[in-house]
Amino acid sequence: MNSPRVALAGMILESNRHARPAARADFESLTWVRGDALLAEALSPEPALAKEFSAFVRAMEATGPWTPAPILLAACHPLGPVEEAVFEAYSEEVLAALEQPVDAVYLCHHGAMVATHLDDPDGELAARIRNKVGADVPIVQTLDLHGNVSDRMCRSVDLICGYRTNPHVDMVERGEEAAFSLRRILSGLADPKIAHVKLPLAPASVGLLTASGPYGELIDFGQKRQAELAGAILNVSIFGNFIFSDVPENGISVVVTARRDIAAAEELAGELAAKAWETRHRFVRNLTSLEEAVDMAVDGNRAPVIFSDAGDNPGGGGSGRATELLSALVDAGAENVLYGSYFDPGLADEAHGMGVGARFAARFNRSAGSEPWERWDAPLEVEATVAGLREGDVMGRLGIFAGRRLKLGRCALLVIGGIRVVVISDRAQTADPVLFEMFGIDIAEARTVVVKSRGHFRAGFLPWFSPERVFEVDTAGLTSPVLERWPLERVPRPSFPLDPDAGWP
DSSP: OOSOEEEEEEEEOOBOTTSOOBOHHHHHTTEEEEHHHHHHHHTSSSOOSOHHHHHHHHHHHHTSOOEEEEEEEEEOOSBSOBOHHHHHHHHHHHHHHTTSOOSEEEEEOOSOOOBTTBSOHHHHHHHHHHHHHOTTSOEEEEEOTTOOOOHHHHHHOSEEEEOOOSSOOOHHHHHHHHHHHHHHHHTTSOOOEEEEEEOSBOOOGGGOOSSSSHHHHHHHHHHHHHHHTTTSEEEEEEEOOOGGGOOTTOSOEEEEEESSOHHHHHHHHHHHHHHHHHTGGGGOOOOBOHHHHHHHHTOSSSOOEEEEETTOOGGGTOOSOOOHHHHHHHHHTOOSEEEEEEEOHHHHHHHHHHOTTOEEEEEETTTOOSSGGGTTOOOEEEEEEEEEEEEEEEEOOSGGGTTOEEEEEEEEEEEETTEEEEEESSOOOOOSTHHHHTTTOOGGGOSEEEESOSSTHHHHTTTTOOGGGEEEEOOOSTTOOOGGGSOOOSSOSSOBTTSTTOOOO
16 A cells, blocks of 8 residues: 555543543633644644644654645643533544545554543544445544543544653653554454453552552553463553543553454453452552641651642542632641642732732632532632742643643742642643743752642652652542442442452353
């Protein structure tokens, strides 16, 4: 095939069932790019797209002739279920574009999307696209390792390539891998077959780190076994699930793609699933209590530490507006604390209107309502000084955002006693030091750093904080990893750790 015509599309959303629904405007604020503009952005020096998407396009460019057919890439910061109208409009546009024949399709998804009318919209989209292009057109797909993978998805595509790192720092490699695999498929060097094993094991994300612990060991073992099988296996991806989606597809998924022989994929998938189940008790992690965190923050006789405001992680659907931990630190008179980043456009606008040096009564969450997902966004009024102002168009520097352009809107640095607080106007987790450094802050000078992020901050702040100096604080919010607090109605039961006596197979 001299110049295969490859359709490019994707809908990226990690859905927290308890967060507010994701509307069209939420996608447009991050990514809703189509056609030639999509291709141009992917090839730009500083793309503001999912990194695996840009990497796939660049890898295809580097490996031979092809004819890109960019359709639409939609992406939204983690929120609740996507609204039905938004999902269907996206689907209709992609399917209409696929009226033109293509030789292959690349889908860039997260894998843990929920729709207001569907529990498995990722699988539904894959099935619709397969029905449209027919059985002979290869479909390759990249997914976040927090995907809730379904049998339907696995039946509808030819290759699923999932991240291997959490914090996520391998998106470029996975986009490239998907492109290289597609080249093999199109040239006849592979006729892929997918095997999928779902386990009744649905841990919270705090138990899914990959630098150490059972999940990382399982992924590493999968890569070792793939290498040992001398080319018989095209890909091994192990998906940890995203428990807050609360769907029938929750649970760790082992997805193995054989180059040709489904039996080889099934045997390896079964081996990896059994190993995961044997280590299930190690997927449960303990958190630091709020009281312990405050005591540490006011202790002047310890090394610098970083706290995760684990219950309010915008990267998992959190509002970015919960004030429980900040309020406790203010009341305790904590000193030399950096806290970021609060999503409060109204507060940022007020600070910009007053100017640097102004002292005022800073009102967090002045616009908080009474919706269920706002119940932790308690108003907080404190005396503050405006210490810095800027527009938040910055380049990510470390970790998950490295090399990706961020558009945070109007940003402000407020000083509240001994605490410096970053306020942003586009909801994003603080996983990169640039959210502090854009104000000229030297992170090494802080004794306590607090971030609204669950796990990805570990990669971004590793130069200052080794794992033993990282503490995940048990705060309330939409991403509290204490699963007993949530009315999980669709997760298959029994399922460990919700049901300690769950069995498998």
